[in-house]
Amino acid sequence: MRSAWYLVPALFFVVACENKRRETAPTAQSASAPTSSVAGGSTATASALPAFDPEKLAAFAAIPEGVERPEIDDETKLGQMLFFDARLSRGHDVSCSSCHDLARAGVDGAAQSTGTKKQKSKRNTPTVLNAGGASAQGWDARASTIEEFVVVHVADPEIMGTDEKRLLATLSSIPGYAAAFKKAYSDETPAISTDTFGRALGAYTKKLFARSRWDKYLDGDKSALTDAELTGVAMFVEAGCTACHQGKYLGATQTQKLGIAKPWPPPTGTDPGRFEVTKQEVDRGMFKVPTLRNVTRTAPYMHDGSIASLEEVTKLMARHQVGKELSDEQAAAIVAFLGTLTGDPPKELVTKPELPPSGPKTPKPE
Ligand code: HEC
Numbered sequence: 001m002r003s004a005w006y007l008v009p010a011l012f013f014v015v016a017c018e019n020k021r022r023e024t025a026p027t028a029q030s031a032s033a034p035t036s037s038v039a040g041g042s043t044a045t046a047s048a049l050p051a052f053d054p055e056k057l058a059a060f061a062a063i064p065e066g067v068e069r070p071e072i073d074d075e076t077k078l079g080q081m082l083f084f085d086a087r088l089s090r091g092h093d094v095s096c097s098s099c100h101d102l103a104r105a106g107v108d109g110a111a112q113s114t115g116t117k118k119q120k121s122k123r124n125t126p127t128v129l130n131a132g133g134a135s136a137q138g139w140d141a142r143a144s145t146i147e148e149f150v151v152v153h154v155a156d157p158e159i160m161g162t163d164e165k166r167l168l169a170t171l172s173s174i175p176g177y178a179a180a181f182k183k184a185y186s187d188e189t190p191a192i193s194t195d196t197f198g199r200a201l202g203a204y205t206k207k208l209f210a211r212s213r214w215d216k217y218l219d220g221d222k223s224a225l226t227d228a229e230l231t232g233v234a235m236f237v238e239a240g241c242t243a244c245h246q247g248k249y250l251g252a253t254q255t256q257k258l259g260i261a262k263p264w265p266p267p268t269g270t271d272p273g274r275f276e277v278t279k280q281e282v283d284r285g286m287f288k289v290p291t292l293r294n295v296t297r298t299a300p301y302m303h304d305g306s307i308a309s310l311e312e313v314t315k316l317m318a319r320h321q322v323g324k325e326l327s328d329e330q331a332a333a334i335v336a337f338l339g340t341l342t343g344d345p346p347k348e349l350v351t352k353p354e355l356p357p358s359g360p361k362t363p364k365p366e
């Protein structure tokens, strides 16, 4: 009760400033411009670009320095081998890196992914870069950790088609893996389990962070962003994007209804999304708000890869998620800002390591 009193002067100050702005703006305009152009002037304001204001930065946070130099321990090395090993798929034809290609920001560039035995998925491949920071994994947020997610993911017939039995048989049959699991998980019996498999891939994937110019700017290097990019930050906030895309990852903290302001056209708008996981009516059409980091490199966009251009998805997001129409100029400003979020993961982690040879009992491709 008492603390509320402190707000009164602050509130009064805000209102006073607001009034002052209202008073000065029309006077300045009527002095410099004839009345006939006032209407035109206000249309221009509706599509104009806002000024950058450092207060707008409150919605964001930097990925801390240090992620460029991760500690690469035995568990991480094992995870890196697994990430590049196509023998984990039923057809020995796809590895994690086939879809999450680290040479292209952790995606495959296709609208929907193609899994083992050329199985088409209905979903677009999201990036694994910075995925370690997300509060949930999968477009429908079906798992809370990468460790848990990957075991189900590998078994998915549209992805790698390798159930737990075949997975464990494969890992145990490769002498180099038997040794590497023993080394990384010396305290566990057995060293090879779906649990340790998930943990090894988790340890590796959770080091694929990528800082960008944006982080340098947030850390205090004011020369890291151009004026046009800062205008883009202001436009991003002004357009209401930060209601969902905020924090360190500009997303990846919540699920939201697709088409919350205006229904999204089918088929994108008719995907049941998270409903398939929870069977709760409130989750129909709910999707994880994806990170916008590296978004300039991860086209096409959306859970179904239905939109190819970043300008277009920006305008559609404003229309369907916020209920605002953006001009070309406003969308371009936001896209300029999104370009500052592009960064590379640690170099040592993106190359394919040498893989241990198969043993006599290694399951053959099916
Ligand atoms: C056939 C292509 C393909 C392969 C192979 C593949 N993935 Fe995926 N991955 C996807 C798709 C598609 C999704 C989104 C699935 C969904 O949400 O329905 C995804 C989602 C993910 C996510 C969640 C990211 C997020 O932002 O929600 C992680 C983490 C991940 N994969 C890691 C891996 C790892 C590790 C492997 C190897 C064991 C792997 N993936 C193999 C296509 C693939």
Ligand code: HEC
Binding pocket: 236, 239, 240, 241, 242, 243, 244, 245, 255, 256, 257, 258, 260, 287, 288, 289, 290, 291, 292, 295, 298, 300, 301, 302, 303, 304, 310, 313, 314, 317, 318, 321, 322, 334
């Ligand atoms: C009410 C929440 C909400 C708001 C507000 C919102 N978004 Fe989104 N955004 C989402 C969700 C949910 C998705 C995932 C949609 C899907 O794949 O079906 C998404 C996806 C995106 C994508 C595609 C990312 C990818 O990897 O495919 C971009 C780009 C994007 N949003 C930008 C914006 C911009 C720019 C704004 C402001 C104009 C904005 N969003 C406002 C919830 C929101």
